[in-house]
Amino acid sequence: MATEKKPILNELFESRNSYIEKAEKIKKEDFIKTIKSRRSVRNYNQEPVIEKHMKECLELALLAPNSSNLQPWEFFWVKSKENKKKIISYCLGQPAASTAQELVVAVARPDYWKVNQKRMLKLIDEMGEKAPKSIKKYYGVIVPLAYNQGLFSIRGYIKKLAMELRGIKKPTPREPYNKRGMAIWAHKSTALACENLMLSLRAYGYDSCPMEGIDSKRIKKLLGLRNPAEISMVISAGKRAINGVYGKQVRFNSSYFIHEI
Numbered sequence: 001m002a003t004e005k006k007p008i009l010n011e012l013f014e015s016r017n018s019y020i021e022k023a024e025k026i027k028k029e030d031f032i033k034t035i036k037s038r039r040s041v042r043n044y045n046q047e048p049v050i051e052k053h054m055k056e057c058l059e060l061a062l063l064a065p066n067s068s069n070l071q072p073w074e075f076f077w078v079k080s081k082e083n084k085k086k087i088i089s090y091c092l093g094q095p096a097a098s099t100a101q102e103l104v105v106a107v108a109r110p111d112y113w114k115v116n117q118k119r120m121l122k123l124i125d126e127m128g129e130k131a132p133k134s135i136k137k138y139y140g141v142i143v144p145l146a147y148n149q150g151l152f153s154i155r156g157y158i159k160k161l162a163m164e165l166r167g168i169k170k171p172t173p174r175e176p177y178n179k180r181g182m183a184i185w186a187h188k189s190t191a192l193a194c195e196n197l198m199l200s201l202r203a204y205g206y207d208s209c210p211m212e213g214i215d216s217k218r219i220k221k222l223l224g225l226r227n228p229a230e231i232s233m234v235i236s237a238g239k240r241a242i243n244g245v246y247g248k249q250v251r252f253n254s255s256y257f258i259h260e261i
């Protein structure tokens with residue numbers, strides 16, 4: 001009798017897991033309040049952001065879910081007066097930057113798949129016998145297969161071809177397979193961390209504004225970053241001035257966006 005082949009990730013993620021982490025109870029009202037009161041603030045007052053709070057919010061940003069736990073991001077907290085002045089001008093002088101108490105540049109790092117794969121393999125090594133085989137296989141074999149696109153993405157395109165063929169008959173993992181795909185890959189996770197940062201700031205009593213109206217090239221130069229690093233956004237922080245929010249929050253009818261299938 002022919003044995004049926006398992007789907008591609010089934011074996012890897014199959015749960016023979018003995019680790020238990022109970023789901024914490026949350027007061028949803030406070031969470032909803034945090035989400036609903038987060039607005040993009042374009043004018044801040046003079047109140048500083050307490051350094052410890054800023055640090056804690058940045059740490060919370062790093063708890064965002066991220067692809068393969070490869071953490072493809074960096075956050076540059078702009079502290080020196082000189083750099084702040086430069087970043088404000090690279091944010092094209094917009095008030096969300098010029099009136100802010102703090103500025104953070106969020107950077108997507110497609111290349112961190114490799115940097116953090118190595119860190120992860122080291123961690124796994126240190127775990128010794130306790131490390132599940134599936135984790136070793138995931139970071140040692142699957143991760144390079146998925147994220148190493150090779151010189152000029154040649155590996156990526158070969159993979160794409162192989163996956164297209166495989167995909168004719170069965171569900172198959174596909175992207176990323178080139179530089180653009182890797183940039184999208186890193187930006188997805190970085191943006192989630194940015195949202196964590198902005199919601200954390202709100203929960204700590206502060207406000208924020210994400211900005212992509214920026215000169216990314218100049219910012220990269222200032223930070224000493226080279227390709228494939230990409231600026232995801234600049235996030236400003238502080239406390240809203242009385243007229244800090246420009247108008248009521250507008251969203252189109254949710255039926256345009258939420259679909260039940």
Ligand SMILES: Cc1cc2nc3c(=O)[nH]c(=O)nc-3n(C[C@H](O)[C@H](O)[C@H](O)COP(=O)(O)O)c2cc1C
Nearest residue numbers: 038039040042094096209210211212213214233249
């Ligand atoms: C990726 C991204 C880039 C943005 N860039 C800017 C910007 O450069 N300047 C600005 O004032 N607001 C910027 N915003 C804020 C949006 O305009 C704002 O989120 C939107 O109008 C909805 O308003 P709300 O955030 O108050 O709900 C950006 C938001 C996102 C998510």
